Structure formats: C-alpha cells, structure tokens
Amino acid sequence: MPEDSIAHIDFEELNKKAISQPLVKHMYTADPSAHVFDGKIYIYPSHDIDAGEAFDDLGSHFAMEDYHVIAMDSVDSEGIDCGEALHVNDVPWAEKQMWAPDAAHKNGKYFLYFPAKDYDGIFRIGVGVSDTPDGPFIPQPEAIKNSFSIDPAVFEDEDGDYYMYFGGLWGGQLQRWREGTFNPDQPESPVAFLPKDDEPALLPYVAKMSDDMLEFAEKPKEIQIVDENGDPLLAGDNDRRFFEAAWLHKYHGKYYFSYSTGDTHFICYAVGDSPYGPFTYGGRILNPVVGWTSHHSICQVEDQWYLFYHDSSLSKGVTHLRSVKVAKLTHNADGSIETIDPYGN
C-alpha cells in the first residue's frame, strides 16, 4: 500500500482484520528470509531503524546497520531475538545500508549473505560465516567478486548445488549495470537508466555458488521472466515485471521464482523447469501490504508451506519501520499459488 493511501487507515480496525500479527514487536524487522535448520525455524530479516535519513525514491531512509536472527520452535510460537548477528562496522568493505539478507547451511557451516553499499556508494553482496544458525557471523574481508545490486536469496537444490538470486531496481541500482559496469560518476537517480516502457523489463540475476559458498562459481546470468506466450515481460508492465525481493522455492519438481513488483506492491511468481529459468509468469502471491515495500520468503515447515512477509502496520504506516509476519501458503492442484490478502478482504 503506497504511502499516500495510508492517511485514512484506522490501524486498530486493520489489525483486527490482518491475517497475522508481527512475530516480534520489540524491534522493527523486514525482508524475512526463513529457513528450517536443525528442525527449528530461523528468520534472517533486515533490522529496521529510524536513522533520520530523508525519504527518497532511492531508499536512503532504509539506513539499517545490523542484523538480528529470529528463532522459532514453530510458526505459532514466540519469535526469539537471538541478538546482534553482524554489524556494518565489522564488515571491512561495507559503509552503510544493510538491506535484505538471506542465509544458507552447508557442511556444518552457516552463511549469511547481505547487501550493503561500499565506500564508493555501490551496492555489493557480502557473506559472513558462523558455526551456528544464529551467528555471530564473521564477515569475509571483501564482497563476493562480481556481485552487485541487492536482495540475495540462496536456494539449495536437491542435488546439493546452491544458487544465488539477486537484483533490485531504483535504489537497488540494477539499472546502473545495463552495460556490465557501474559508472560512479553518473548521478544517483531512481529513474535514469531504466528501459523504456515498451522495451523488455530489467531482469534479476542468478549464479551458482562455489563449493565453499564464499564466491560465485560462474558469471551471474540474467533470468528470463516471460508471459503466457513466451514473450519477455515489458518494462511498462509494472503489475508483473520484476522489481526486487527475489526468492526461489521448489515444489513438485518445478522451480518457483517469486519477487516484488515494487511500485505496484505485489508479490508475484513465475514457474520454470530449471534453476536458471526461463520462468513463466504465474500470478500474484500477496496483495499490497501497508508500507511501500513488500518482501517475502517461502518456506516449508513440516508438511505446510508458509509465506513470510512484512508490513508497516505496527509503526502505523512508517514505510521503513516494518514487522515480519507469517501466513499459510497454498499450492493448488494445478501448480498455481493462491493469492493471499494480508487483511482478509
């Protein structure tokens, strides 16, 4: 739900209708990447703060500094804040804006993947390592080579290969990489460098991870998202095209790539037969929430699938003060996903 439409919201009424409540209330959290590790649910969210930065379309007001992991015994149990897992001051290459993270587990080690701006103002993706799922994570001294933009999501396939999906428009800088390099002398602007409405939309990226999970094993490749005729979604197709918040889950042998449409505030999905795509647009998973951003993860806990998401209802609509929530997600018999309305309309 965009900022301008929250002015008349009765938050008490809205919270009564909401299909779920914040999982933690003592701090603001967003962009929840959920995993089951060792039989327990671990959520790797952004930790929202009000750093006093001015609002703009580059997301400068999302000035987060650290990460806390949330642990839960079940989706109905209390969310436990495991404390600070990583602070920007401990990351040699990162200056600011610790945005949406994700985590992975391999060979007894846990990996926290996170985007942050480096000292040249360029978003890169870093990784920290821990022996436990809740950290603390020891960051690598450099960002992942050839990483750029934001919102890393790491998927483990059934054959033991891991893939990172990433990218985000506007403040996420994906549009700055169209020529393969980033020119820091060009002014920051959310709308410059974007394709025209009738051109193919900008695409997210995927890269297989190296065996040690610390680097890309290959040059990142674009992921095609196509419509029902096999044609690429266009940049002007704002209700369906990729904006940010990549996620990948596998269901009944199919790969589901899900993402936020950004300025139209939907979480959508597209389905493919390979972790590299192409993915065919399938529909909406989540209708707009309170707050400008929408960001999610999809995780199976025992026999049930769940959507972890966020909204700004606890802060009464402050777009950079969000709270993570969870709701049941349903795959229909035909492979489609049922659309969730966060306020039960």
Ligand code: FUB
């Ligand atoms: O939390 C900062 C940014 O807002 C994330 O990286 C985006 O996905 C959006 O949720």
